[in-house]
Amino acid sequence: MDRKRMANENFLTQLSQNEYPGRGIVMGLDESGTKFVQIYWIMGRSQNSQNRLLIREADKIKTAPVDATNITRPELIIYNAIRRSGHNHIVSNGDHTDTIYEVLQNAGTLELALATRSHEPDAPNYTPRISGLLQFDQSNSVVWLAIIKKSLLDDFHSIHHFYRYDHFSNGFGMCIHTYQHNGDPLPSFEGEPYMVPLQSSTREIAETYYHALNPDYRISLVVKTIEVLTEKLDYYIINKHDRR
Secondary structure (H helix, E strand, O other): OOHHHHHHHHHHHHHHOOOOOOOEEEEEEOOOOOEEEEEEEEEOOOHHHHOEEEEEEOOEEEEEEOOOOOOOOHHHHOOEEEEEEOOEEEEEOOOHHHHHHHHHHOOOOHHHHHOOOOOOOOOOOOOOEEEEEEEOOOOOOEEEEEEEEEOOOOOOOEEEEEEEEOOOOOOEEEEEEOEOOOOOOOOEOOOOOEEEEOOOOHHHHHHHHHHHOOOOOEEEEEEEEEEOOOOOEEEEEEEHHHOO
């Protein structure tokens, strides 16, 4: 199977036909090869999770409540999702975005940052923490994806997986998300990140991925692009609450 067919099949079966992949990250290169792409989306089944949207503050993307008077456990659902530390472009599904940012600011590494963190304490789901990092360099950029999952040995310890990519082909990205599919409890993501297509403009990428997500559970999605030659940034945000 060629890469394009594989990526399209993955997009169909793992996302479009997946009732609940949860929160997700895609990292890759656009079709022209001129922009790195970061995608982050949030989904939710509960009223508390649905009571959110994504907002931009300068070069930071964060979650925020739609109704601040009707929110519980904000420590799990309100956080910086995207930040920048110099030439490092960070994305994650929780407050470990800030952990990564702070460690990188002090010349540390992604591995050192995430070694201090564990999976989310939301029994019985024990949601994984997922992260993406672009270490931008005009001649040799590196992309990382990471996931922190509950250990099979007990409910309190975690296992950390890291995936490093020093090359991407135009029009392809690698995808990881928190859950394998819907369930009770929710089953954590399994296996390695998988390849998906990244075609057309920033807006078209955003619309394609947003509409692939189950409309009953999708909440918000952002696409951030980083120009390969200039590191110029662009963002496109879709919030379900804005489209009602």
